[in-house]
Amino acid sequence: MEQLIAYVEQFGQLTAAQKGLVLAGVEEQTIPKGNYFVESGKISASIGFVYDGIFRSCYYNKQGDSFTRYFIYEGRFVGDINGFLDRTPSSEYIEAITDAKLWVISREYFALLESQIPAWAQLLARLNSSVLENKMRAVSNMLTQDAQTRYLNFLEHYPGLANRVPQSMLASYLGITPSSLSRIRKNIT
């Protein structure tokens, strides 16, 4: 679980006691492939830190087609942080696309951390906005690139991930059709 602490500490220092407090509230959870950790319309009761497996954040159109907004892999937080904190329903789905294992923290324990660790709320705000800003920049950059460039950047930015996610999901993340992705892959080999 040092990964979790190391990740959190990118956004603010914690004392040894505080780290212990955080870890004391962590519980393990397993999610089978195809299940959701967050569902649109529901209020999240916990957020998780992925230590094995891959998730994706996605949405559906009226025809039921799904589109991937981003992937969440080992060493990252997964969940609807804002809805989790404010008890508001999520507007998106987060789906396990492999069997996955998480360390989760409940909302109740989060409240405890907030009361015991003065800098906790600020740390979390920083973490959250850093993550959101990076996602936003990544997608925004993609908009001005052609499909092959987007794919190459994905390979570079997330080494190994392309081989662990279904190509249809990667395609919808890149904003192209599975056929196009297949042709691009063929091309650059």
Add this chain to the structure above:
Amino acid sequence: MEQLIAYVEQFGQLTAAQKGLVLAGVEEQTIPKGNYFVESGKISASIGFVYDGIFRSCYYNKQGDSFTRYFIYEGRFVGDINGFLDRTPSSEYIEAITDAKLWVISREYFALLESQIPAWAQLLARLNSSVLENKMRAVSNMLTQDAQTRYLNFLEHYPGLANRVPQSMLASYLGITPSSLSRIRKNIT
């Protein structure tokens, strides 16, 4: 300045005294068209609330071409909130694309607000992450739409804005060339 207060109060209630305190720290600033409110590499000393004019957040590639990430218009905050709070340099530019008028609050006064208004930091965190999430969702949706759909959605979502920004900037926001935008406009008239 009631707009500013009304906007802020979407993310948390303030007492009359607290509103007064916020307003007491506001100063007016004018930025001529073509100038920057935020520059990449520099640390912002203030954030602003636009009450007249339009800004855009943009970045440049090695060839010097500029790309628009989003527009900021009347009734919205403008600035590099995270860099502003943490004294870290911005990674993007924010340019006035018309003559613009702002109400700005300095970092020093922000610190005062934080100390005087217990919920200020939380309110700000909510505001920030709501804004970021919306931007992120907007761009992410665009990635799976064709150019015309993106333009129509823009018209619907930001009525009137299309006529107030140069088409080259709107085109780069939409991820298309100015020629394509011109053809789309011709088509749907």
Add this chain to the structure above:
DNA sequence: CCTTTTTCTTGTCAAATGGCAATACGATTC
């Protein structure tokens, strides 16, 4: 091991978009 199902690849064609250059339009300046 074979069947079934899902995912991925490939072919063909049409549609969308970009690149480039010429022209038209509009605003400014003199």
Add this chain to the structure above:
DNA sequence: GAATCGTATTGCCATTTGACAAGAAAAAGG
């Protein structure tokens, strides 16, 4: 009002990408 400058439009053609359908490969299930 003429000249100038920046911006927007348009034409032409090449390229990219999508749609659809068929086939191949891989995974899942008995």
